[in-house]
Amino acid sequence: MELGKQVVAGSGFAANILFWRQSGYFDVATELKPLLHLWSLGVEEQFYIVWPVLLWLAWKKRFNLLSITVLIAVASLIYGFAAAKNNTVAAFYSPASRTWELLLGALLAYWNLHQPGWLHQTRLRTDAILGRIVYTHPPEINGDTLRNVKALLGLVLIILGLLIISKERRFPGGWALLPTIGAFLLIAAGPNAWTNRKILSQKLLVWIGLISYPLYLWHWPLLSFARIMEGETPSRTIRVVAVVLSFILAWLTYRLLERPLRFGKYAAFKACLLIGAVSVCGVSGYYIYKKDGFPSRFTELTQQTQQFLWPETLNRNEACKALHPDAEGDYCLTNATTETERIILIGDSHAKHTYPGLAAALPSARGMTQLGNGGCLPFTDTESTGVGGTDPCVASINKALQITKNDQVKTVILTSRGPLYLTGKGFGDVDVHNRYIANKNHPDIKDPSLIFELGMRDTLSQLQKYNKKVIVVLDVPELGFDPKNCVESRPLRLTDKAIKSPCAVPRKEFEARNKIYRDLIQSVAKDFPNVSVFDAAAPFCDDNWCWAMKDGKMLYRDDDHLSIDGSNFLAQELIKVLQ
Structure with a gap:
């Protein structure tokens, strides 16, 4: 597609x-x-x-x-x-x-x-x-x-x-x-x-100059398809072969297509x-x-791919905008009404992958609303940007926190991909994300840990004044690999590489990546009696591994976001805290 x-x-x-x-x-x-x-x-x-x-x-x-x-x-x-x-x-x-x-x-x-x-x-x-x-x-x-x-x-x-x-x-x-x-x-x-x-x-440089345009057209698709077919960065041998092949195809394109088309009658x-x-x-x-691809694609492969898709219906909906017309950002999503008690979930894309399972698990008398924005910590006055980006977070998160003042809102859940903001970069070779955080009121503070702690304390203090029950979620494990490598989801591969097994990240790697983040959350939360901490990683991990697949169900749709099955799996544990 x-x-x-x-x-x-x-x-x-x-x-x-x-x-x-x-x-x-x-x-x-x-x-x-x-x-x-x-x-x-x-x-x-x-x-x-x-x-x-x-x-x-x-x-x-x-x-x-x-x-x-x-x-x-x-x-x-x-x-x-x-x-x-x-x-x-x-x-x-x-x-x-x-x-x-x-x-x-x-x-x-x-x-x-x-x-x-x-x-x-x-x-x-x-x-x-x-x-x-x-x-x-x-x-x-x-x-x-x-x-x-x-x-x-x-x-x-x-x-x-x-x-x-x-x-x-x-x-x-x-x-x-x-x-x-x-x-x-x-x-x-x-x-x-x-x-x-x-x-x-x-002569060599002149020759490269002559074929430079078709070389430009050929080299990237060959390298990109090699990456797609392998499911990870291809080996050095495959990359060299792709480059050599791009030169051959560029020369043939120049001789058989470019010259005849440019010159002659x-x-x-x-x-x-x-x-x-x-x-x-x-x-x-x-x-x-x-048609979402050719209808003749292998049915089995198509079904394998479906489990990694995220339904469009789980993006922003009009019901949320009607209920919260002042909400900023693109994540406004709800199944609540004006009559139901509301639980508000605030955060980044990891809040977004938490929403569907939890919203489905709640009884009809309790509605669920998701607010926030992609790449945003759920903390007041906390800026977050990528390389050369602009901050989308302060306006959307501050507005979301203001919405929690409503008397029908009893519980607020704060969740985010915390290690990303504390380290400034993603996890593993497949992760391209980077985020840099700052405090709007204290731009002189540069240490991400101090910025994180200041934003969290200010946010919890604000919610404490509103007399809300608060649940802070310790994030699910990041995988550091593409979970599509755990199933046969591609019709062609360049090598006979086995399906990834186990479909999991070593627990030691997870703990090393998350230690500062988890210690910081626990340290701040203990100073606020209205705050509970929920360990979202616990259901995914045993003593040795943190799993991307359990009981034949794929729990992730990419290297750090849960699938629908993963969201439902997480909700089974989180609903216990809410009850």
Whole structure:
């Protein structure tokens, strides 16, 4: 289904918009998106569609095209810098924040075509200055020194970008200047610069340049499908084979498709053929998406996969918004009415996976309401963000805590994936999450443990004033692996890797990950007589293992979130505390 959606978006030059909208706490790892690389083609095509129209309008109104180009490039650059500080996802995928990179090429083309006199004179003066700096006896002022310096500097900037830029950086923002300016300088230096003539003109590099576009199209799907089929990061051998195969397929694509399509006769016919092919891809992708995959898929594998799905009905509902119109965030969900006694569950996605089982287990006289937001501790004035993200938590959690003042609310349950916030990172190789917490009223405090404790104490004090019974949940175990590896859920694998057994995480690893978190919860809770602590991990763990599957039922839908069966399993124990 997801692949069909990606095919539709890619065919419509909107892959960047799709992946932008999909980003969030429940977004899957980038390695599991085979067409993720099409985001950049989406940005480019959107630029190529809009920019000529803007140029034509500017020309019709007799505006200076160079001025317009510079103005829009600067505006895009400033927006990109600001977006990278507040929301790196928007900065990465938005065409508005990437337009300046493409407009640098437009500026270079303009200068080469029109050769303004002032630019020529500036080049000669700069060449003379550089000649005196670089050489003992300055050579003839002919632009060679400037060309060589530009090319060398451009290559250095690109190499620096490769070495420095990582997923921990707030990219693009200022870091995008390194590869972009580097490429600009290399191209601006021209073919006669020493770096371009002696290094980049080597036959191997020229060959890679010729196949670079199909290489870009092939490499990521091969690596991504290898990751999907193996259920974890593929072995080094598989990754090397995928890269080598991408070069072979790129060369074949260049020779058999790209060259015949780009050159030769029948240009109009080729254009129509390509439009038809893209349309067929788009329609096929839409069909796959609407049918949730091909109907001919193996029934057994489909049934295995179903247990990992989360029903849409367990997302925000209108009944909750009617009951709590002031609720913030996307988690507002309830089965309560104005007449029932209410239990309010507040927290992050681990509150969300607690809700269905507990709501079903409660008697009809007691209603259940879930409030909160993804990636948010259930504590007052506690901010939480990912890399380059904005805080969604203070408004939604503070509002949720205010809602608990209602007299019909007797019990408040607070739960979250605590170790994530205390360590700042997920657990295991499959977990891509990161969260950084802060206290809105004490921004000077940087220690996550102190921030966690301060937020918890303030929250429990507030609920104590409201005279509420409070249950603080010690979180379920994180697995650190994909539970899909515990069943045969894939029709094809690259290796004969056995199904994971046992389907569990060692208890020692669980305890090491959770010690600081669990000790902190217990230490704070003992100071509040109205607070009970429920150990959600206890039903899942024995002396040696914490299990993802029990009695043939899969209790998890991914590496840290419970499935529907897992939620029901947890509710059997939590309901005892509520009763």
